[in-house]
Amino acid sequence: xxxxxxxxxxxxxxxxxxxxxxxxxxxxxxxxxxxxxxxxxxxxxxxxxxxxxxxxxxxxxxxxxxxxxxxxxxxxxxxxxxxxxxxxxxxxxxxxxxxxxxxxxxxxxxxxxxxxxxxxxxxxxxxxxxxxxxxxxxxxxxxxxxxxxxxxxxxxxxxxxxxxxxxxxxxxxxxxxxxxxxxxxxxxxxxxxxxxxxxxxxxxxxxxxxxxxxxxxxxxxxxxxxxxxxxxxxxxxxxxxxxxxxxxxxxxxxxxxxxxxxxxxxxxxxxxxxxxxxxxxxxxxxxxxxxxxxxxxxxxxxxxxxxxxxxxxxxxxxxxxxxxxxxxxxxxxxx
Amino acid sequence: xxxxxxxxxxxxxxxxxxxxxxxxxxxxxxxxxxxxxxxxxxxxxxxxxxxxxxxxxxxxxxxxxxxxxxxxxxxxxxxxxxxxxxxxxxxxxxxxxxxxxxxxxxxxxxxxxxxxxxxxxxxxxxxxxxxxxxxxxxxxxxxxxxxxxxxxxxxxxxxxxxxxxxxxxxxxxxxxxxxxxxxxxxxxxxxxxxxxxxxxxxxxxxxxxxxxxxxxxxxxxxxxxxxxxxxxxxxxxxxxxxxxxxxxxxxxxxxxxxxxxxxxxxxxxxxxxxxxxxxxxxxxxxxxxxxxxxxxxxxxxxxxxxxxxxxxxxxxxxxxxxxxxxxxxxxx
Numbered sequence: 001x002x003x004x005x006x007x008x009x010x011x012x013x014x015x016x017x018x019x020x021x022x023x024x025x026x027x028x029x030x031x032x033x034x035x036x037x038x039x040x041x042x043x044x045x046x047x048x049x050x051x052x053x054x055x056x057x058x059x060x061x062x063x064x065x066x067x068x069x070x071x072x073x074x075x076x077x078x079x080x081x082x083x084x085x086x087x088x089x090x091x092x093x094x095x096x097x098x099x100x101x102x103x104x105x106x107x108x109x110x111x112x113x114x115x116x117x118x119x120x121x122x123x124x125x126x127x128x129x130x131x132x133x134x135x136x137x138x139x140x141x142x143x144x145x146x147x148x149x150x151x152x153x154x155x156x157x158x159x160x161x162x163x164x165x166x167x168x169x170x171x172x173x174x175x176x177x178x179x180x181x182x183x184x185x186x187x188x189x190x191x192x193x194x195x196x197x198x199x200x201x202x203x204x205x206x207x208x209x210x211x212x213x214x215x216x217x218x219x220x221x222x223x224x225x226x227x228x229x230x231x232x233x234x235x236x237x238x239x240x241x242x243x244x245x246x247x248x249x250x251x252x253x254x255x256x257x258x259x260x261x262x263x264x265x266x267x268x269x270x271x272x273x274x275x276x277x278x279x280x281x282x283x284x285x286x287x288x289x290x291x292x293x294x295x296x297x298x299x300x301x302x303x304x305x306x307x308x309x310x311x312x313x314x315x316x317x318x319x320x321x322x323x324x325x326x327x328x329x330x331x332x333x334x335x
Numbered sequence: 336x337x338x339x340x341x342x343x344x345x346x347x348x349x350x351x352x353x354x355x356x357x358x359x360x361x362x363x364x365x366x367x368x369x370x371x372x373x374x375x376x377x378x379x380x381x382x383x384x385x386x387x388x389x390x391x392x393x394x395x396x397x398x399x400x401x402x403x404x405x406x407x408x409x410x411x412x413x414x415x416x417x418x419x420x421x422x423x424x425x426x427x428x429x430x431x432x433x434x435x436x437x438x439x440x441x442x443x444x445x446x447x448x449x450x451x452x453x454x455x456x457x458x459x460x461x462x463x464x465x466x467x468x469x470x471x472x473x474x475x476x477x478x479x480x481x482x483x484x485x486x487x488x489x490x491x492x493x494x495x496x497x498x499x500x501x502x503x504x505x506x507x508x509x510x511x512x513x514x515x516x517x518x519x520x521x522x523x524x525x526x527x528x529x530x531x532x533x534x535x536x537x538x539x540x541x542x543x544x545x546x547x548x549x550x551x552x553x554x555x556x557x558x559x560x561x562x563x564x565x566x567x568x569x570x571x572x573x574x575x576x577x578x579x580x581x582x583x584x585x586x587x588x589x590x591x592x593x594x595x596x597x598x599x600x601x602x603x604x605x606x607x608x609x610x611x612x613x614x615x616x617x618x619x620x621x622x623x624x625x626x627x628x629x630x631x632x633x634x635x636x637x638x639x640x641x642x643x644x645x646x647x648x649x650x651x652x653x654x655x656x657x658x659x660x661x662x663x664x665x666x667x
Contacts, residue, residue, distance in 0.1 A: 165353070168650065170602040170642050172609075173623070174361070177639045180627060181366045181376065263495065270497055271609060277627055290500060294613070297503050298511050308500035316495040323491070 035252060035329070042328040049324020055317035063123040070117040074102075077121040077284045081112030091300045105306050108289075109296050115303070118284035119310050125285045126314060129199050129269040130262045136204025138258050141211025142250070146242055148212070149219025160216070163209035171206045172271060178202050179277045192283045199278055203268050207261055214253050219246055252329045259325045263318035270311050286311050339658055347651045352408075354643045359407050362636050364400065377632055378435045390435050393417035393424065431640060432633035441637035445619060448606075450523075452618035455537055455610065456603035462542035463549055464596065470546065471553025472588070476580070478558065486550065493547025502540045502613035509536060520616050537614045541607055545599065549592065557588045590661075594653055601649025605642025 043049055062069065070076055092107045105115040148159035182198050222228065223246070231245050270287030272278035279285040281292070286307040293304035366373050374391035382390075394417065395403055406415065410430035417424040417433060426433045432441040470490065474483040510518040518536050521529030560566065561584055569579045606620025615621070619638050626634035 165350075168598060168646050170605055170646065173605055173639050173642055176608075176623065176627065177358075177361050177635050178365070180630070180632065180635060181362055181371065182369060267497055271499075274497070274499055275608065275612070275624055275627060287497070290497070290503070294503065297507050301507050304500075304503050304507070308497065308504070311497050311500065312492075312495055315497075316492060319491055319495050 039252075039325070039328040043324055046324045046327065048320050049328075052317040052320030052322075052324065055313065056321055059123055059314055059317065060127060062120055063127045066120045066124055069120050070114075073116065075114040075117040077113065077117040078282045079113065081107055081114070091296065106302055108292070109300050109303060113282075115289075115306055118289060119286070119306060121284040122286040122289065122307065122310065123314070125196070125273075125279055125283070126266050126269060126311075129196065129203065130266040130318075132200045133203035133207060133265045133269075134258050134261045136200060137207035137261060138211055138254060140205070141208035142215050142247075142254060144208070145212035145215025146219050146246060146250070149216040150223055150238075150242055150246070152220075156216070159212070163212050163216075166206060166209045167213075172268070175199075175202050175206060175268065175272065176275065176277055179272065192279055195279055199269055199272060203265050207265065210261060211254060211257050214257055215250055218250055218253055222246055222249060256322070256326045256329055259318070259322035263315040263322065266311070266315055266318065336658065340655065343651060343654050347647060350647055351644065354647065355408055355411065355640070356404065358636065358640050358643065359404050361639070362632065363396075363403060363407070367400075376630065382436075386435075389419040389422060392419035393422075393435075431637040434631055434633045436629065436631050441633050444622065444634070445637055445641060448617055448619050448622055451520075451616055452604065452606045452611070452620065454523075454534060455541065455607060455616060455618060456600055458534060458538040459541040459545065459603075459607075460596070460600055462538055463545035466542065467546035467549025468553055468592070470550040472557055472585070474550065474554045475557035475561065483554075487554070490547040490550045493543055494551070496544070497609075498540060498544050498607075499609045499613045501543060502537070502610060505536050505540055506614070518614065520614070533614075533616075537607075537610050537616060540613070541610045549595070552595065553588060553592060556591055557584060560584050560587045563587075590657075593656070597649040597653035598646060601646035602642060604645035604649075605638050 043053075091109045092112065105119060107114055108118070144159050144163075148156040179195075179198050179202060182194075228241055228245055231241050236245070269278060270285070270290070273280075273285040273287030274291040276288075276291065279288055281288060289307035290304060290311075293300075293307065297304045363373060366376065372387075373396055374387045374394065377394065378386055378390045391397065395406060398406075409415065410426065410428070412428060414428035415426050415430040415433075417426065424433060424435075424438075426440045426442075429442055430440065431445065433439070434441060470486045474486045477483050506518055509515050516535060517529075517532050519529075520533040523530045566579060566583055569583045570576070574583075604619075606618045606623060608620035608623050610616070611618045611620035612624050619641070622634055623638050626632070626638075
């Protein structure tokens, strides 16, 4: 713990403030820089986490620019190319699942849709569900977590019981149950739209206890601190204390748990689409592609490998980045 | 101890009622609010309006909600008779529902499939406990070494891989490519070696995911505990390092792991849906998938309920085990 947080090196000449910080005590160093700054300094030294972060940014760019990217290679995710399919076996003509200059990652069996374009569009579904359901979870979890920690008593008992219950039960099964009883059209949406909305809400709903538990614990330990007491003695109301005094101090743990939740959500979306309760064809989703690939894992293994690798890289990148963010924001961490 | 036991059992009973109500709400209340025709989703469009109407009567969907809930609840313990005019269907206790689509009670179908699910879960649990714990403990003790880094990268990859993808890969490589294993499922009664051959890849696939999770958590817990004062005390009083690790550090590390293990095995009693689907194992999880495909809601309901009860029981067992191991728990 005696090691300075930031070691000056030849190429990063430290500014006067940083020099003082390094020379001074650790407490002083922390005082001199914001939490974000400290975290960034630590994150910068974590090469794996940075690599994860770069991949995440690339994926977001791919998802946003999906139409542009597919237009550049002259393909789209829903056109059929039956002429490139072996009529006897239903598999693509050519080696490695029909990979060619035209079709960068080959084509799907039977209907010959371009796999590259479907992977690019699939990134949209994965990231959309991953991020939005995390946001749903953060909102519910933060609000209920703060309420439980701050008010204590029966409010806390009730919320904590609900969180324990939700955490204990097999989520995938409950999500399947909920998604399968839901209507095919609601709120003016239908088809893929309604399925996406359902997945986002349901995954978010089952994710909030993870955030809620952490927020509750932090709130519980902070509500008796001097600065809260000071605010109270100055006549601050409950809600002022909740949102102006406590919430800013919860930002770090909330960020950490959100980053770690996104890859799990992406895996859940893929699993749901794999099982056929998520996004359905012709809309492209990685999980759904893997599910159709089951029947061809012997005759056309590339069809299975490509979406699998896409999920793996995405989730791994988010996990690496998330672990890095956690270590960087952890006040106890000396790594 | 007896007082603790009674308290725990009572809490579990209350929880059981809550679970039943929650499952009932998922299948009968939410759809109602969302404006879904429940009778139609239970029997399917192809059945025709008369059949849908009969199911509506049989399930008593026009009755007040609390009567429906009571009938559902009662059916679980005393059996249930669905009647629409002269058309009577009986579902004996425990009535986990009745599939109007296939005209079967849910419970017998599920009990028939349960042994496969049980074998998958227990076999995998043995593997993941051994490898997950070993990897986690070694990584914590050799923190920062090449071994630690390698093990943690493998573990991180393990939790990042969708299980159905690892499953398919292992099938493509070991069964189809190298031809080492004939991965067809064979019932245990037919042939022991055939059964073993069919189970080995599912076991390894499922265990790989859980071993990765357990290794990460074991390492983190162990590192935290190694930093505690009582470990320093144990070392300071001259205990051999081996004793410090085994008797002091390991014991505390095992506590949260035991809780996790109980929950995970409990949850797997409802079937590892993804693993069973990938390897075509005829367990509960595969039934869920079939039920999704054929829109046969009673089976989804049945498995959801069974799994929840299994988790509840697992929790109870873990709690009681704690009380046996650690007397302080009984007073808490």
